[in-house]
Amino acid sequence: MTTAASALDRLRHALPSDTERPPAHYALDGGTPAIAFAPNDPAEVATLLHEADEAGLALAPLGARTAAALGRPLARYDIALDLRPLDRVIEYVPEDLVITVQAGVTLATLQATLREHGQYLTVDPPPGDEVTVGGMLASARSGAWRGHLPAARDLILGMRVALPSGEVVHSGGRVVKNVTGYDLHRMHTGALGAFGVIVEATFKLAPLPAATRTLLLTAADIEACGALARRVWDAGLAVRAIAVLGARAADAAMLAPVPCVLVEAAGSVAAVERTLRELRSAATGAGDASVETWARLRRLAAGPGATVLRLGVPPAEVETTVAALERAGLTAWAHLAAGSVIARGEIAAPDVEALRRMAVERGGFLQVEVASAALREAVDPTGAEERTLVEALKRQFDPRGTVNPGRRGPGL
Amino acid sequence: MRDGDAGHALDATLARTMATSSAAAHPASSGQPAGHEALVRDLQQALGVDSVLQAPEDLIAFEYDATIERALPEVAVFPATTDQVAAAVRIAEAHSRPVVPRGSGSGLSGGAVPVLGGVLVVLTKMNRIIEVDRVNRVAVVQPGVVNLQLQEALAPHGLVFAPDPSSQRVCSLGGNVANNSGGPHTLAHGSTVNHVLGLEVVLPGGRVVRFGGRLADMPGIDLRGLFVGSEGTIGIVTEITVRLVRAAPDVRTLVAIFDSVDAASEAVSAIIRRGLIPVALEMLDREIIRLVEPRIHAGYPLDAGAVLLIEVEGLAEGVEADAASVEEACGLAGAREVRVARTAAERDRLWEARKVGIGAIGAASPAFYLLDGVVPRTRLPEVMRGVMETSARYGFRVANIFHAGDGNLHPNLMFDPDEPGATERVLECAETIMRLCVDAGGAVTGEHGIGLEKRSYMEWIYSAADLAAMHAVRVAFGGADRFNPCKVLPGGHGCSVGHGAEALAVMRRGADSV
Numbered sequence: 054m055t056t057a058a059s060a061l062d063r064l065r066h067a068l069p070s071d072t073e074r075p076p077a078h079y080a081l082d083g084g085t086p087a088i089a090f091a092p093n094d095p096a097e098v099a100t101l102l103h104e105a106d107e108a109g110l111a112l113a114p115l116g117a118r119t120a121a122a123l124g125r126p127l128a129r130y131d132i133a134l135d136l137r138p139l140d141r142v143i144e145y146v147p148e149d150l151v152i153t154v155q156a157g158v159t160l161a162t163l164q165a166t167l168r169e170h171g172q173y174l175t176v177d178p179p180p181g182d183e184v185t186v187g188g189m190l191a192s193a194r195s196g197a198w199r200g201h202l203p204a205a206r207d208l209i210l211g212m213r214v215a216l217p218s219g220e221v222v223h224s225g226g227r228v229v230k231n232v233t234g235y236d237l238h239r240m241h242t243g244a245l246g247a248f249g250v251i252v253e254a255t256f257k258l259a260p261l262p263a264a265t266r267t268l269l270l271t272a273a274d275i276e277a278c279g280a281l282a283r284r285v286w287d288a289g290l291a292v293r294a295i296a297v298l299g300a301r302a303a304d305a306a307m308l309a310p311v312p313c314v315l316v317e318a319a320g321s322v323a324a325v326e327r328t329l330r331e332l333r334s335a336a337t338g339a340g341d342a343s344v345e346t347w348a349r350l351r352r353l354a355a356g357p358g359a360t361v362l363r364l365g366v367p368p369a370e371v372e373t374t375v376a377a378l379e380r381a382g383l384t385a386w387a388h389l390a391a392g393s394v395i396a397r398g399e400i401a402a403p404d405v406e407a408l409r410r411m412a413v414e415r416g417g418f419l420q421v422e423v424a425s426a427a428l429r430e431a432v433d434p435t436g437a438e439e440r441t442l443v444e445a446l447k448r449q450f451d452p453r454g455t456v457n458p459g460r461r462g463p464g465l
Numbered sequence: 466m467r468d469g470d471a472g473h474a475l476d477a478t479l480a481r482t483m484a485t486s487s488a489a490a491h492p493a494s495s496g497q498p499a500g501h502e503a504l505v506r507d508l509q510q511a512l513g514v515d516s517v518l519q520a521p522e523d524l525i526a527f528e529y530d531a532t533i534e535r536a537l538p539e540v541a542v543f544p545a546t547t548d549q550v551a552a553a554v555r556i557a558e559a560h561s562r563p564v565v566p567r568g569s570g571s572g573l574s575g576g577a578v579p580v581l582g583g584v585l586v587v588l589t590k591m592n593r594i595i596e597v598d599r600v601n602r603v604a605v606v607q608p609g610v611v612n613l614q615l616q617e618a619l620a621p622h623g624l625v626f627a628p629d630p631s632s633q634r635v636c637s638l639g640g641n642v643a644n645n646s647g648g649p650h651t652l653a654h655g656s657t658v659n660h661v662l663g664l665e666v667v668l669p670g671g672r673v674v675r676f677g678g679r680l681a682d683m684p685g686i687d688l689r690g691l692f693v694g695s696e697g698t699i700g701i702v703t704e705i706t707v708r709l710v711r712a713a714p715d716v717r718t719l720v721a722i723f724d725s726v727d728a729a730s731e732a733v734s735a736i737i738r739r740g741l742i743p744v745a746l747e748m749l750d751r752e753i754i755r756l757v758e759p760r761i762h763a764g765y766p767l768d769a770g771a772v773l774l775i776e777v778e779g780l781a782e783g784v785e786a787d788a789a790s791v792e793e794a795c796g797l798a799g800a801r802e803v804r805v806a807r808t809a810a811e812r813d814r815l816w817e818a819r820k821v822g823i824g825a826i827g828a829a830s831p832a833f834y835l836l837d838g839v840v841p842r843t844r845l846p847e848v849m850r851g852v853m854e855t856s857a858r859y860g861f862r863v864a865n866i867f868h869a870g871d872g873n874l875h876p877n878l879m880f881d882p883d884e885p886g887a888t889e890r891v892l893e894c895a896e897t898i899m900r901l902c903v904d905a906g907g908a909v910t911g912e913h914g915i916g917l918e919k920r921s922y923m924e925w926i927y928s929a930a931d932l933a934a935m936h937a938v939r940v941a942f943g944g945a946d947r948f949n950p951c952k953v954l955p956g957g958h959g960c961s962v963g964h965g966a967e968a969l970a971v972m973r974r975g976a977d978s979v
Contacts (some may be wrong), residue, residue: 148738148843152587171740190757195682204682205689220930230656230871230911232645232694233919233926234953235935239658239690247686260740283600289714291780324783365680367601392601392680420684438685439674442941446686449937461686 060108067104079133082126082426085186089133103219105142106455114250117183120192126426128459150258156187158347174200179355188253193243197294200390212238213253217455230367246457248450268347271338275312282314282389291320294391299379302386306349352396360424364394365417396401402431504560511552511600516543530570530577538585545590547703555671557584563947566697568637574916580951602709608639624709627654643696647912652870653744658693663706668945697949699942717788718806721795725770730846732798732867746870752868756825763814822866830879838902841913842872850903856898859894873911915953
């Protein structure tokens with residue numbers, strides 16, 4: 054990429070010299086930026102955004118880069134904005150079950166901080182706790198707990214966002230219930246930076262369950278597994294995850310290679326004991342499974358080495374979807390309550406389109422979670438959206454396309 | 466923000482006078498605004514003669530919501546379909562008239578008051594439950610469906626729509642979406658936005674769009690989440706897809722009795738501190754108990770300083786443990802007694818007291834001002850002391866009935882508007898209490914919305930840049946000037962700025978449901 058040396062000098066002038074980083078460390082889809090910065094605070098982020106905007110340069114905000122293959126390849130890439138130095142806990146009041154952190158804090162650090170006070174953020178996004186808070190919000194991915202517990206987007210009480218105008222604006226606050234003004238934070242959640250760079254977020258927390266146990270249930274075939282999973286869901290037990298795994302998915306998760314249902318019981322000791330009892334009597338086969346199994350599934354859901362798709366289908370149809378995907382040679386599993394089906398393997402663009410049509414016909418969707426740049430060029434990774442309004446919002450918040458240009462499609 | 470209008474809108478805050486507002490709000494009785502006949506004719510053609518009201522005597526019922534601010538719409542229309550809503554919006558815009566959506570009219574921040582006149586789009590005819598999908602836990606409803614109507618339809622399936630505003634007997638689901646409504650069970654289940662999966666919306670300009678879908682985590686920009694709580698300023702919702710939750714297998718309702726609001730507030734903090742989140746944690750103070758107990762006979766002691774109404778739910782085993790922990794926390798905080806509802810009837814009576822509380826205040830006082838503020842839960846004891854001291858200093862009786870577990874206060878200041886100066890003093894008192902909330906790290910509304918009432922308080926919370934960003938959303942949706950004008954954001958053409966005038970909007974007319 055050729056970027057005017059004078060423009061880069063202006064950027065260097067605007068930010069402290071210790072924030073500059075070697076651009077080679079920030080390659081995305083084979084492209085290397087002309088310059089890279091790791092600012093120390095939100096004000097410096099805003100300054101960099103503003104300078105980039107003024108100079109007509111394209112900037113990509115980056116955290117742990119676990120979602121770098123989500124969305125379209127960038128149309129332009131001049132500046133890498135490394136947000137990891139924004140790693141401070143701004144305020145934590147355990148008694149309020151509320152925490153405010155900067156965007157570069159990893160989920161692992163956040164959960165460790167909370168665990169000391171018997172609390173946690175009820176999210177388990179792929180590929181694991183190495184995600185940064187900013188990346189987790191911008192990519193809005195959920196895991197096995199979705200549908201049982203609130204997702205990240207529902208736990209945000211407030212947010213600060215740096216805009217290409219150079220301003221840092223906030224919405225919401227740090228109270229658990231608040232309808233003061235528009236919830237701008239919702240617009241930035243899942244937006245992949247389309248309207249600015251998230252620099253800080255305040256979350257509502259939950260007490261850690263006193264007990265958790267993972268149980269592996271088996272049934273005659275994938276159809277019986279689906280029916281069993283729904284019976285578990287309907288029983289009102291103390292569970293926070295119900296997954297239906299195809300044989301290949303079970304194998305990839307280091308379980309016996311047959312279709313199965315994985316259930317996580319969570320709650321008070323007494324409630325978990327009762328739940329385990331009922332689960333054991335409901336299934337033809339039941340045994341303990343390692344909590345690591347969930348971590349493996351999380352990693353497989355966004356890990357490198359294969360194309361990964363996420364389909365949304367009605368919960369009543371997860372097992373038929375998993376079966377169809379596995380018959381097609383993919384590794385597939387579903388998180389029942391969210392109707393979320395993950396498929397992993399080698400898959401060509403026309404097949405992605407066919408699967409998307411199938412999901413959309415059922416009132417669902419397909420998102421390409423991990424794929425080569427070529428596949429993400431050939432297929433729209435997110436699928437249809439209300440583009441006219443999104444473009445109108447883009448014109449208001451980032452009219453020059455400074456942040457992640459093209460990531461959400463041409464012109465966005 | 467790059468939009469030129471944003472700065473202008475904020476500057477306008479200073480430039481407007483109340484006089485312009487009231488002139489605009491009440492078309493001269495001698496005649497209708499220019500083009501009135503043509504507007505009515507176009508609306509009648511599109512919606513049918515029976516669905517358009519324009520005679521002043523017919524419109525009086527629609528000049529206010531649950532507040533006392535009044536303004537007559539020029540025309541009220543009653544669409545039966547999405548296409549009719551879109552047609553009404555297009556016609557209003559073609560005639561340069563403001564559009565104001567309205568559901569049941571039970572709003573508490575003046576959000577449905579047509580302050581600049583124009584076309585009021587009343588959605589009560591669109592009251593069909595289109596679908597209940599028990600297996601996938603989804604329901605599709607029209608915006609005029611009343612909250613309780615949906616709950617009743619779901620009960621046989623063992624399912625619940627979690628948001629349960631105390632006004633659920635009258636409030637519409639479209640209104641719940643517009644205001645991101647809460648309710649007692651918000652504590653565990655979250656507000657309306659956490660339970661809306663998809664929306665069909667008529668945008669300013671009349672285009673019909675869909676946001677979200679039937680599943681959580683639809684990919685793409687979350688316009689659904691942005692729209693919920695936008696108070697009718699960026700579109701009119703015409704269909705709602707909601708997420709349902711399974712009714713809990715076991716519920717326990719407890720009443721903890723305290724000698725003072727202070728002790729009850731400490732107990733709330735103590736319960737949350739234990740890492741225990743009940744599904745509901747409500748406070749009723751002495752004033753409320755004395756007003757409702759003689760009517761309901763739920764067993765609230767008349768000499769109590771305050772009671773906490775607490776509900777825990779889940780599996781029987783967990784409920785048992787949680788109830789014991791709540792009881793212990795209340796005891797340590799000085800509860801004189803903790804009672805457990807033994808039967809469903811007993812439980813219903815306890816909740817009945819909560820639900821009729823606001824109405825009881827209306828019956829006991831010529832007027833009252835229902836406040837809605839929110840504070841961090843650990844600050845509840847000191848803020849409640851401030852609420853009691855402030856009301857006493859201004860000489861008002863105050864009745865508190867609120868969502869203590871969320872830190873969501875509802876002090877009700879009782880006063881006589883005929884007493885000279887009382888209205889002004891009640892506004893001052895209310896503003897002082899709102900300041901207490903904000904100074905404690907809270908916000909100016911937890912669930913009732915900004916509407917007309919609290920536009921001027923927005924600047925306490927948000928910077929000019931924050932407000933400009935919100936205005937930019939309004940511009941992007943095309944609703945900047947004519948869509949529910951003078952609501953949520955400060956400023957706006959022809960909108961008043963008088964703090965008093967706007968806050969007055971929410972003084973209650975008297976009794977009914979909240």
